[in-house]
Amino acid sequence: MSTPASLCAVFQQTAARTPEAVALRDHVHGGALTWSEYAAEVAALAAGLAGVGLSRGGTIALMLGNRPEFHLLDLAAVHLGAVPVSVYNTSSPEQLAHVLRDCGARLAVTERQYLPRILASGVALDAVICVDGPAPGAITLGELKAATQADFDFAVAWAAVGPDDLLTIIYTSGTTGLPKGVELTHANLLAEIDGLTQVVDLRPDDVGLSYLPAAHIADRLAGHYIPIVYGLQIVCLSDLARLGEALQQVRPTFWAAVPRVLEKMRGRIEDALATAPTPRRWALRAAMRTARDGRRGVAYRLADRVLLAKVRAQLGLDRARWVMSGAAPLPPAVLTYFLELGITVCDVWGMTETCGVATLNPPAAIRPGTVGRALPGVELRLADDGELLVRGAIVTRGYRGDPVRTGELFDGDWLRTGDVATVDADGYVSIVGRKKELIINAAGKNMSPVAIESALLSACPLVGTVAVVGDGRPYNVALIVLDADALAALHRREPGADPHPLVADGVAAANSTLSRVEQIKKFAILPGPWEPGGDEFTPTLKLRRSAVSAKYAAEIDRLYPTPGAS
Secondary structure (H helix, E strand, C coil): CCCCCCHHHHHHHHHHHCCCCEEEEECCCCCEEEHHHHHHHHHHHHHHHHHCCCCCCCEEEEECCCCHHHHHHHHHHHHCCCEEEECCCCCCHHHHHHHHHHHCCCEEEECCCCHHHHHHCCCCCCEEEECCCCCCCCEEHHHHHHCCCCCCCHHHHHHCCCCCCEEEEEEECCCCCCCEEEEEEHHHHHHHHHHHCCCCCCCCCCEEEECCCCCCHHHHHHHHHHHHHHCCEEEECCCHHHHHHHHHHHCCCEEEECHHHHHHHHHHHHHHHHCCCHHHHHHHHHHHHHHHHCCCCHHHHHHHHHHHHHHHHHHCCCCCCEEEECCCCCCHHHHHHHHHCCCCEEEEECCHHHCCCCEECCCCCCCCCCCCEECCCEEEEECCCCEEEEEECCCCCEECCCHHHHHHHEECCEEEEEEEEEECCCCCEEEEEEHHHCEECCCCCEECHHHHHHHHHHHCCCEEEEEEECCCCCCEEEEEEECHHHHHHHHHHCCCCCCHHHHHHHHHHHHCCCCHHHCEEEEEEECCCCCCCCCCECCCCCECHHHHHHHCHHHHHCCCCCCCCC
């Protein structure tokens, strides 16, 4: 793929190439836009944004759910050479105030349900645009379009956008401290897609599903940018509770997932099997064993058609040629489970600072337990302490208005990832854990809490969330929150059943896969849930470990022999 000047140029080429093909659908509210309609709306909204003061280099905040208006307004701003900044819908007024001031936004786009928080942030904005109807303190999309100035030249505006212009600023949620604004250019993004699509297959008639937060690079990449480059159809899902329904109806041909969604899918399959007739349960297990052992003869093809294909159809993944899992570690047992079902799940690794994906398991050569190999055009190196360093055109130029933290991000022209990793002889990368999160116990032994947590999540479907603690302690303990769906299924099968013995069995099973020093000696089951954007999790489901340790200090101390011991 030749590299065009900007995403604007790519979008205009795509819209001209397939004008009547459907580009966007709204699963919740209904309606669809073709590529020609998409392009016309972008032009009209860009003119309106220019009329209310947005210009080249300016920033505009978007606080929207997964709906077509996000795509339209994001691209309208991009065509002006302006910089859209999507914010998490869970953000408080105080968090919004930091992001709005840090990026210098003078305009904001939102929905009525989020408007009060935008207004309560106290940040002076030139205009707030509400996409779903009139609301006090905001203008409508109709009023925005009416603000167009007669001398505005849309074609001149987007043609002036070049590869080194900013495409977006994405704020990392961060497990500590204030979020950092990662600056990504058009060149960064186009290099990312060029490398990515040399490894995975994309086709003009592909259909994807946008349901992850637009403030995160994962949905921005898979649900917004890639479809623009390849002219794919995206279905927007603003109600995550309807994900299962949407998957069954949309039947995406490619899909970006996160480990927690895949873990819950596996749990639902297992719950259904627990009450299925014994012959069916046995037959499915046998078919999955056949897939795992690589015996893919006539018997496997029959089992796949009769059993495994039905499971894939029930999940809505019967057309999916590949599923990409990222944003958090995927337990190898979960990955293997889906491979046995005939679903190609490619575990990836990357950061916002690398446009989302830097390494990828090739669909035809997946190695569970690794995050694959470097994308074409990406270089990797291990520092003396095992930290993974990255170099290439996908790497950010730095953090918005923060030269100090930008300086700390780089070692020369190598990006410091903060992840400790190993790389095998074939270039496959395994992530050991976050450099700053490694546990060093009282005996001076180093270990990764992520690896221990992954083992427990694989061993016990009842466990929804786990945080392993042991830094400076004599042994490791675990704080566990049960999965609500799995617990409900247990109580349907066995009313009043105590989950504690099952969790204990899961801990024992996980410990059998760990070294003695890594093993969990004690655990506590805590009330939940731990929600994205709450005290325990960032909006992208990364554990706030220091916050967890502080909030549950009493519970942790009770798991050690001397209360208050450190």
